[in-house]
Structure formats: C-alpha cells, structure tokens
Amino acid sequence: FYGKGGIGKSTTSQNTLAALVDLGQKILIVGCDPKADSTRLILNAKAQDTVLHLAAQEGSVEDLELEDVLKAGYKGIKCVESGGPEPGVGCAGRGVITSINFLEENGAYDDVDYVSYDVLGDVVCGGFAMPIRENKAQEIYIVMSGEMMALYAANNIAKGILKYAHSGGVRLGGLICNERQTDRELDLSEALAARLNSKLIHFVPRDNIVQHAELRKMTVIQYAPDSKQA
Numbered sequence: 260f261y262g263k264g265g266i267g268k269s270t271t272s273q274n275t276l277a278a279l280v281d282l283g284q285k286i287l288i289v290g291c292d293p294k295a296d297s298t299r300l301i302l303n304a305k306a307q308d309t310v311l312h313l314a315a316q317e318g319s320v321e322d323l324e325l326e327d328v329l330k331a332g333y334k335g336i337k338c339v340e341s342g343g344p345e346p347g348v349g350c351a352g353r354g355v356i357t358s359i360n361f362l363e364e365n366g367a368y369d370d371v372d373y374v375s376y377d378v379l380g381d382v383v384c385g386g387f388a389m390p391i392r393e394n395k396a397q398e399i400y401i402v403m404s405g406e407m408m409a410l411y412a413a414n415n416i417a418k419g420i421l422k423y424a425h426s427g428g429v430r431l432g433g434l435i436c437n438e439r440q441t442d443r444e445l446d447l448s449e450a451l452a453a454r455l456n457s458k459l460i461h462f463v464p465r466d467n468i469v470q471h472a473e474l475r476k477m478t479v480i481q482y483a484p485d486s487k488q489a
Contacts, residue, residue, distance in 0.1 A: 263408060264379060267404075269292065271437055271463065273301050274479050276301065277478040280336050281334070285370060287336075287374045288377065291354075291376050291389075293354070310340065310354065311344070313328060320357055341354045342358075359395060374396075390429075391427075391429050392427070398431075399420050400434070400435055401433075403437070405439060410447065417431055417457075433460035434455075434457060435459075435460050435463065436448040439465070
C-alpha cells in the first residue's frame with residue numbers, strides 16, 4: 260500500500276488485512292513509514308518498537324532476534340515496523356532496506372500467505388521504492404482521494420512503479436479512493452485510474468466509525484463488526 264502522508268493508507272491497509280485474516284489468511288505487515296503507525300490498530304496498542312530503534316539500542320541489526328521486532332496482533336497477524344531516524348537526521352529509506360533484509364535473513368516470510376508493505380508515498384525515494392525495486396512486492400495498491408495533491412502523489416507513485424515494472428514482476432494492482440467528500444471525487448478517481456490504464460478497486464465512503472475505532476486503537480472489523488463500514 261502506497262499513498263501520500265495523511266491520506267489514510269495505514270488505516271485502510273489495517274482494516275483490509277483484518278478482513279483478510281477473518282477469511283483465514285496468514286498475514287505479515289511490514290510498516291515502512293517513519294511514523295511507525297502501520298500496525299497500531301492490529302496490535303491495539305501504541306506504536307510498537309521499530310527495527311531501527313531496537314538496533315540502535317542493541318548496537319546493530321545483527322544483535323537483534325526476530326522475536327524482538329515481530330509482534331503478533333489481531334488473530335495472529337504478524338507485525339513489524341521498520342521505523343526511521345529522528346526528523347532531520349539520516350535517511351528513512353535506509354530503515355526500510357535494513358528491515359526487509361533482516362526479516363528475510365531471519366525467516367519472517369515463512370508460513371504467511373500475504374506480506375503487506377505499508378509505505379509512505381509522497382517521495383518515491385530509493386529506500387521507499389525498495390518493495391517495488393527489489394521485487395519484494397507483486398502488487399501495489401495506491402490509496403488516494405479526490406484532492407489535487409493526493410491525485411498528484413498517486414500519479415508520481417505510478418511513475419515509480421512503471422520505471423521498475425520492466426525489470427521486475429511488480430504491477431499496479433489499482434487505486435483505492437478514501438473519500439474526502441470533495442467535488443466529483445468518484446469521477447476524478449475513475450478518470451485517473453483510466454489514464455493509468457488501471458482500475459479503481461474500491462471507493463471507501465467516509466464514515467466516522469473509522470475514527471471511533473481508531474481512537475480505541477482498533478480496526479472497524481474488531482470494533483464494530485456489524486457496521487456497514489465493516
């Protein structure tokens with residue numbers, strides 16, 4: 260899942276993955292956002308300790324064990340946060356690269372049906388592009404809205420995917436519109452999807468129950484399983 264900051268990709272991805280695990284799938288989430296909020300709703304907790312933070316405490320990534328960074332959340336979903344440096348220091352993309360390499364070397368990908376990368380997408384810098392570039396991901400879903408900057412970011416991410424699509428197996432799975440109730444939002448989203456030769460996978464209607472669930476550090480499926488949004 261890619262998308263610009265604040266668009267709701269962490270919320271959208273965690274709610275989607277909670278639904279998948281309800282269908283019996285085994286899932287690993289790798290948070291690739293310095294905010295480290297990609298697993299909060301699955302763990303029903305504050306942001307978990309990140310790979311980079313723990314590595315800094317221990318001395319290096321080599322000093323970590325898989326169980327130090329891997330936490331099990333809702334219905335056994337495995338959660339890891341790569342984290343990032345303090346604001347203004349270093350390169351957050353490096354954290355993504357370090358984490359993914361560490362997880363691969365320690366067998367975190369064994370015995371899961373889906374691995375989800377939740378990636379900051381305002382800047383498709385080298386590190387954040389790693390799931391695309393290194394063939395870590397097969398399908399990219401872009402979370403966006405009808406606002407101009409969200410459309411612009413979605414288009415930029417699509418350009419990044421296209422750059423690496425020829426050399427690897429990654430493809431744009433489609434767009435997910437997180438409704439902001441702007442004018443002609445559905446039309447704009449469908450138009451962008453058509454221009455990208457892709458499709459609008461889903462139009463997520465705005466519903467305050469998502470915020471109510473978030474305040475309780477839960478996904479909608481866990482908080483209100485019978486609601487329309489769930």
